[in-house]
Amino acid sequence: MYQNELQAITKSNRYRSRKLYDEHLADFSSNDYLGFAQNHALFERAVAQVSMYKTHAPKASILVNGYHPIHQEFEEFLIRHNGFEAALVCGSGFLANFSLIEALPRKKDLLILDEEYHASGMVASKTVDAEVVLFKHNDANHLESLINTHNHNRIIIAVEGIYSMSGDLLNRDIFEVADRYNALLIVDEAHSAGVVGENMRGVFDLFGITPKANHIKMGTLGKALGSYGAYILCSKHIAEFLQNRAKAIIYTTAPSLFDIALGYQGLLYILKNRVSLKAEIEARQAVVQTMLGLKIEGLICSYPLSEGVDALTVQQRLIEEGFLVGAIRPPTVPKPILRLIPRLGESVESLEALCSLIQKGSF
Template sequence: MFSKSLEALHHVKRYRKRELFNPSLKDYASNDYLGLSVKKDLLQNAFNKLQSFDCHSPKASMLVNGYHPLHAELEERLADLLEFESALLVGSGFLGNLALIDTLLVKNALLFMDEHYHASGIFSTKAKPNQVVFFSHNDTKDLKQKLFNAPKNKLKFIAIEGVYSMDASVAPYDFYAITQETPNAFLIVDEAHSFGTIGENLLGFLEYYRIKEKDKIIKLSTFSKALASYGACILAPLQIIEFLTNRAKSVIYTTALSLLDTALTLAHLEYFIAQKQELKNELSKHQQIIFETLGIRTLAGFFTLEFENNPALLNAHHFLKEKGFLVGAIRPPTVSKPLLRVSLSLKNSLEDTKELANTLLNYSKIQSSFKSD
C-alpha cells in the first residue's frame, strides 16, 4: 500500500525508524538540558508525593472529574513563578499549540506566525488557512508590513518561539514591542526550548528581556525539555484561560495530564528553583567550551551544524556514535537543510563536552560543512 512512498524515503536518505540506542553513548541528542532525567532522588520524591493520594490516575477529562489537587498545585506554582494571572495544564506542547490556535482563531481573528514556528503550531493552522499569515523568520520588518496590510478591526495573534528548536536563535525583543503598539494584538510565545536555558533565572524569553507587562502575552511552557517530564502549561490573562477551558477541544476531549508526570514536574520544578543559579553557571561552562573550541556561540541549551546533504549528515552522525557520542541528525522536511543538533545536557560532564567539541573539530567533513557564525 505504501511501498513506493517508503522506497522514495529510503532513496533520499529520509527514512526514519525508532531505535534503542546503546545506553553507554553520551547523550547529546535529547532535550534534557538540565540533566534532571537521571536524578533518582527527584523521581522518588515524585513517587512519594503521588503515593500520599488515594488515586494515582487522572481518570477523566479535567472538566469531568480528572482535575486533581496536583494539577491545581502545579498550575498555581507556575502562574506564581512566571508572574501570570492564570494557568492551564495540557497534555503536551503539541496539544497546547492545538488548543491555542484552533480555539483563539475565532471568526474575526488573524494569526501571524513565524515561518519557523514549531511543527505542531504549523499543523494546527491547516484547519483555518485563510486566517493565517506567515512572516519571515525573526523578521520584525516583515511582520510590521503584514500587520499594516491587515484589516485594522481584526483580533490579532503573533506566534513566535522564545528559542527556535532547530537553529537556537532567540526571538528579538521587538516582537513584544510590536504587540504592545498594535491594537487588539496578543503575543503567543512558545517557550519549549527557552524555559530552563535563557534568562537571569533561566525562566525563558520573557525574563531574558525583562518583560513584566503580560496582559497581552500568552506563554506556552512545556515540561518535556528542561524539566525532564511530560506535559505543558498555557499561561495567560484569566479571561483567555477561561475561554480555552471552555472551548479548547484538546482540553475538553482528552484525559487530564498523567498524575505521575505532574508529580515529577513538581519535584523537578522545586529542584530547579532551588538550584537555578548553579544550573545556569554549569550550562554557561558547557556553552563556553563550545565557543572556545568551535567558535560557535549559543545562548540556548543546544547548537546546530549544517550539512550539504543527507549522506554527509548521516556519515557524521555515525562517526560520532563510533566515538561514543549520540547527537541529533535532523533531516528535511523537518529542516530546510540537514543538520546535526547537539544538546548540551548537564548530565554530561565538562570533560565529556570538551571531548565532543574536539571530536567535532577534528572531523574534516564537519569542519567544511558547519557554520560558526
C-alpha cells in the same frame, strides 16, 4: 498499501525509524537540558507526592473529573513563579500549541506565525477560519508590515522563545510590535524555560518583561524539567475561553499525575539551585563557542554540515566514538545539521571531547 510512498521517502533519504541507543553513549542529542531525566531524587519525590492521594491517575478529561489537586497545586505555583493570572496544564507541548492555535483565531482574525514555528502550530493553523500568514524568521519589521497590509479583527502572533532546530533566541522587538497593536502574542517557551533568564524562567525573564493581558506563554515539562506534559500561562479571560473552546484540552484525558508531579519537582529544584545550574550552562556554552566557533543563547547548537555530507553517516561515526548527537535532515530543516545539545547530564570534559572530534572531522 503505502509501499510507493515509503519507497519515495527512503529514496529521498528522509526515512525515519525508532531506535534504542546504547545507554552508555554520551548523550548530546536529548532535550533533557539539565540532566533531570537521570536525577533519581526528583523521581522519588514525585512518587512520594503522588502517593499522598487515593488515586494515582487522572481518570477523565480535565473538565469532567480529571482535574486533581496535583494539577491545581502545580498551576498555582506556575502563576506565582511567572506572574501570569492563570495557568492550564496540558498533556503535551504539541497539545498545548494545538489548543492555542486551533482555538484562539476566529473568522476575520489574522494569525501570523514565524516561518520556523513548531510543526504543532503549523498543523493547527490548517484548521482555523482566520487568515493565516507567515512572517520572515525573527523579523519584527516584516511582522509589522503584514499587520499593516492585512485586514483583521483580532491579531494572534505565534513565536518561540528559543527555536527548536536553529537555537535562535526570540527577537525582543516582537514583544513591542505585539503590544503596539494589542495583538495576542503566543510564546512557545519549550526550549527556553528552565534554560535562560536570571531565574531560568525563559525569555520573559531574560528580557525583563512583565506579562500583560495579551501575552501567552506555553512551556513544556518534557525538556528542561525532565518529565512529560505542558502548561499554558495567560490571562484569566483567555484561560476561560480555552477551557470552553480548545478541543485538545476539552476532549483529552487530563495530564498524568506523576508527570506533573515530576515536572513540579524539577521546577522546585531549579528554584533552589539556579546559581549553580546557570554556571554549568555557561561553562558548556563557552566550550561550544571556543571549540566550534558558535555562540549559543540556550542549550541548542545547530552545527551546519558541508554540502553533500550525509547527516546520518556523521551521526553513526560519532556513535562509534561513543557520542550520540541529533542528525536532522530536510524537511525538518532546509539543510542537514548536527543538532548538538550540551546538556548538563554529561560532563564538560565529555563535551570537549565531542567538539574536538567534530573539529577534526571537517564535516
